[in-house]
Amino acid sequence: MITFLVTFLGVFVLYFLLVAGSGTGEGFFGQLVSVEELIAGLVLALIAAIVARMLLGRGENEIIRKPVNLLIKPFVFLVYLVPFLLALTKANLDVAFRVITGRINPGIVRIRPGLKTDLGRTVLANSITLTPGTLTVDVDEGSGDLLVHWINVKETEDEKERMKKVCGSFPAWARRVAE
Numbered sequence: 001m002i003t004f005l006v007t008f009l010g011v012f013v014l015y016f017l018l019v020a021g022s023g024t025g026e027g028f029f030g031q032l033v034s035v036e037e038l039i040a041g042l043v044l045a046l047i048a049a050i051v052a053r054m055l056l057g058r059g060e061n062e063i064i065r066k067p068v069n070l071l072i073k074p075f076v077f078l079v080y081l082v083p084f085l086l087a088l089t090k091a092n093l094d095v096a097f098r099v100i101t102g103r104i105n106p107g108i109v110r111i112r113p114g115l116k117t118d119l120g121r122t123v124l125a126n127s128i129t130l131t132p133g134t135l136t137v138d139v140d141e142g143s144g145d146l147l148v149h150w151i152n153v154k155e156t157e158d159e160k161e162r163m164k165k166v167c168g169s170f171p172a173w174a175r176r177v178a179e
Helices: 002-019 027-032 035-065 067-101 118-130 159-167 170-178
Strands: 107-111 134-139 146-150
Touching: 002 035, 067 118, 067 170, 107 159, 118 134, 118 146, 118 159, 118 170, 146 159, 159 170
Parallel strands: none
Antiparallel strands: 107 146, 134 146
């Protein structure tokens, strides 16, 4: 119910702000918005809230139990951008070096990040894909493993060393951001 109310009020306030000043009536409120626009805003806000409740309502109990997460998670994501941008810079230099020297050994590797949620896997998969030299090809739904196409596969590396080279600290950050 909280998700529904917050969505309804948020959409209605946004609509009201977008159409403010379009009224032609008498008094302060009449000059802000017309009655027709007010009714249209209420109807659109109600429809948006119903759709949001149907699509997103299943996590509502978690939001009620952990309200601090709503405030902390955006800041954790902003902090995550720092190591991501550093890894992005390092990967760009590595790919440029490999292209110039021709030291390319592409292949597909399996990464086992141990993430529990789909959002965590999505954050990790997108982080890997955005980094030059790597591309997330598939996600194993059963185990949550990621199949990654990598520019520098070495057969002699063990799984943990390979995971560290392919995605660095991304799994830990994805866990902090999404789980």
